Amino acid sequence: MTRVKPSSAGEPPLFERIADELRNRIGSGDFPPGTKLPAEQEIAEHHQVSRDTVRRALTVLTQEGLLSAGRGQGRTVRSHERLRWHPGSFERTSARKDLPGSGHDAWQADVIAQGHAPHQDVDLMIVPAPAMVAERLRTTPDTPVVTRRRVRHVDGEPHQIADSYYPMDVAQGTAIMQPGDVTIPGGLMAAAGHRQVRFVDEIVARMANADERQRLELPPVTVVLEHVRTGFNAEDRSVRVIVTVGERMTIVYESDEQ
Amino acid sequence: MTRVKPSSAGEPPLFERIADELRNRIGSGDFPPGTKLPAEQEIAEHHQVSRDTVRRALTVLTQEGLLSAGRGQGRTVRSHERLRWHPGSFERTSARKDLPGSGHDAWQADVIAQGHAPHQDVDLMIVPAPAMVAERLRTTPDTPVVTRRRVRHVDGEPHQIADSYYPMDVAQGTAIMQPGDVTIPGGLMAAAGHRQVRFVDEIVARMANADERQRLELPPVTVVLEHVRTGFNAEDRSVRVIVTVGERMTIVYESDEQ
DNA sequence: CAGTGGTCTAGACCACGCT
DNA sequence: GCGTGGTCTAGACCACTGG
Numbered sequence: 047m048t049r050v051k052p053s054s055a056g057e058p059p060l061f062e063r064i065a066d067e068l069r070n071r072i073g074s075g076d077f078p079p080g081t082k083l084p085a086e087q088e089i090a091e092h093h094q095v096s097r098d099t100v101r102r103a104l105t106v107l108t109q110e111g112l113l114s115a116g117r118g119q120g121r122t123v124r125s126h127e128r129l130r131w132h133p134g135s136f137e138r139t140s141a142r143k144d145l146p147g148s149g150h151d152a153w154q155a156d157v158i159a160q161g162h163a164p165h166q167d168v169d170l171m172i173v174p175a176p177a178m179v180a181e182r183l184r185t186t187p188d189t190p191v192v193t194r195r196r197v198r199h200v201d202g203e204p205h206q207i208a209d210s211y212y213p214m215d216v217a218q219g220t221a222i223m224q225p226g227d228v229t230i231p232g233g234l235m236a237a238a239g240h241r242q243v244r245f246v247d248e249i250v251a252r253m254a255n256a257d258e259r260q261r262l263e264l265p266p267v268t269v270v271l272e273h274v275r276t277g278f279n280a281e282d283r284s285v286r287v288i289v290t291v292g293e294r295m296t297i298v299y300e301s302d303e304q
Numbered sequence: 305m306t307r308v309k310p311s312s313a314g315e316p317p318l319f320e321r322i323a324d325e326l327r328n329r330i331g332s333g334d335f336p337p338g339t340k341l342p343a344e345q346e347i348a349e350h351h352q353v354s355r356d357t358v359r360r361a362l363t364v365l366t367q368e369g370l371l372s373a374g375r376g377q378g379r380t381v382r383s384h385e386r387l388r389w390h391p392g393s394f395e396r397t398s399a400r401k402d403l404p405g406s407g408h409d410a411w412q413a414d415v416i417a418q419g420h421a422p423h424q425d426v427d428l429m430i431v432p433a434p435a436m437v438a439e440r441l442r443t444t445p446d447t448p449v450v451t452r453r454r455v456r457h458v459d460g461e462p463h464q465i466a467d468s469y470y471p472m473d474v475a476q477g478t479a480i481m482q483p484g485d486v487t488i489p490g491g492l493m494a495a496a497g498h499r500q501v502r503f504v505d506e507i508v509a510r511m512a513n514a515d516e517r518q519r520l521e522l523p524p525v526t527v528v529l530e531h532v533r534t535g536f537n538a539e540d541r542s543v544r545v546i547v548t549v550g551e552r553m554t555i556v557y558e559s560d561e562q
Numbered sequence: 563c564a565g566t567g568g569t570c571t572a573g574a575c576c577a578c579g580c581t
Numbered sequence: 582g583c584g585t586g587g588t589c590t591a592g593a594c595c596a597c598t599g600g
Contacts, residue, residue, distance in 0.1 A: 059588060062524075085566060096590045101567085109367075109525060110511045117567045118598035128508065134557070249555040250386065251509035251529040253368045266320075267367060269527045271509040297507040299392070299557060317569060343585065354571045359586085376579035376585045 060095055061102035068103065072112055072123055079125040083113070108265060111294060115265045126294070129200060132156055133247060133273060133290070134299045153208075157200055165199040170225040172214075179211045182276045182287045192217040197261055204262045206292030216240060216285050240285045242277040249273050249297060258291055268293055318353055319360035326361065330370055330381055337383040341371070366523060369552060373523045384552075387458060390414055391505065391531060391548070392557045411456065411466075420458045427453040428483040430472075437469045440534045440545045450475035455519055462520045464550030474498060474543050498543045500535040507531050507555060516549055526551055 058066075071077050083089070086104065090097045104121060107113045114122045131153070150158070157164035174188035183191065196208040217223055220239070254268045264270075270293050277286040316324075329335050341347070344362065348355045362379060365371045372380045389411070408416070415422035432446035441449065454466040475481055478497070512526045522528075528551050535544040 061588080087566085098591085099589060102588090104567095106525060115567075116598080117596055118565070120566065120598095130506075245559045247557040248388075249507055249529070249557075251527050253527065267364060269509050269511065271507070271529075299505040299507075301503045319569080345585090356572085357570060360569090362586095373586075374579080375577055375587060376583095378579095378585060 064103035065106045081123045083121040169195040208290045210288045240279040244278040322361035323364045339381045341379040423457040466548045468546045498537040502536040
């Protein structure tokens, strides 16, 4: 049944119809998350099409984030839950959310509130500034900058990258240079004597690059959200850039209530 | 030259190396926007691989938004300019940006400021509420709602979709029901007697669906940004949902200066 | 080692745009 | 109508995972 007719007149191509059918069955709960799909061969015989046609359908669904991939593993329906992230409240309410001594920053508190377990790995490095960062820190590309590279995990799975970049002179001799996952009440910027009084956020959708695919353990050709926050101090100098990249997350901004 | 070696040991697959090479040549200005690439056959012969392998490389680049596609048209390098959109300022500064009688709303002013020509098509319809909208308007799916469906063009090309949804009782008998591209100083909500005092924005990256591909004239499998704004009135009732979907745009939020 | 997905080929036919 | 990209097939071989 559900037999797909060979490329009939005018209508959408075979692989697209197969993709649509599978997408519907996933969406309708027919194939709940965790379900292992039949092998490509099997689906091909079932629909009376070539294996390659089935592969094209499955590739589309994989790129949409609905299926996992992997040699020798078969294909599994992924959970489609999206974690909500509130970058707007990160700075403003940090004083309230950072329970002193609790060891939880605003992101971790946010994840816990959504019923999941957060965890992050942090690497402290000095690197030549990537072009995008250099531009925002108003310096020349390849100038050395301090970066704290974070991979944030949720329930043990890598979930988002959050790399922050500081000019050398800002970071030098402050808590910013402290390695590991440190939580400082009031935030690293304040500890460094640079109160962040203003920020600009830029949000973009794009494909993950090779580095991101590796750090987040993503299949090839995956869509990610990129959020770049540039922070300015009281002298209106940009003193920090935070690049956050994640798949399957929802960024949430709420207007100030009045 | 630039001859790709046949699938050698351990290293990345052929099609990926070809994709990387072309991506670099595009990025380095070797193939500036507007350049027409050689035909698939030609590239295949040049690299001594099958046409299918070349197609896979080109498909990746197309999905990354670097190339245009199309039967009988060849492949062209697309402009990679991203338009900046400031949804945060849309509501707050609308009073300043809506020059009375100028016929320009905040979005149009934003586009003009970036040196481009805006234009929008508006359709007024009454439709059953899509699940996502129903949820945010706190009603049941398929309840009739009023929608103003916009396609916003930049320099004559479709650029983003901006569909707003209102509960029937809110829209009834107000300027919201006025067809066409109307610009009302102060905004439609105010004209309808519902001052929007608070909003929640949700931002997601995903693949374009069939409807969006058609309205925005996108190739299959394209990444889009989706921005959903839910507006609340003084009684904290959600009275409007605006769904904005666009490719190659940057969403910008700026913190309030102090 | 059996089964699965990932890469690659060679060829066929179709649909569409351009000139 | 020619040249282009889009779909589809059949088959080969490889790389990885799991029992």
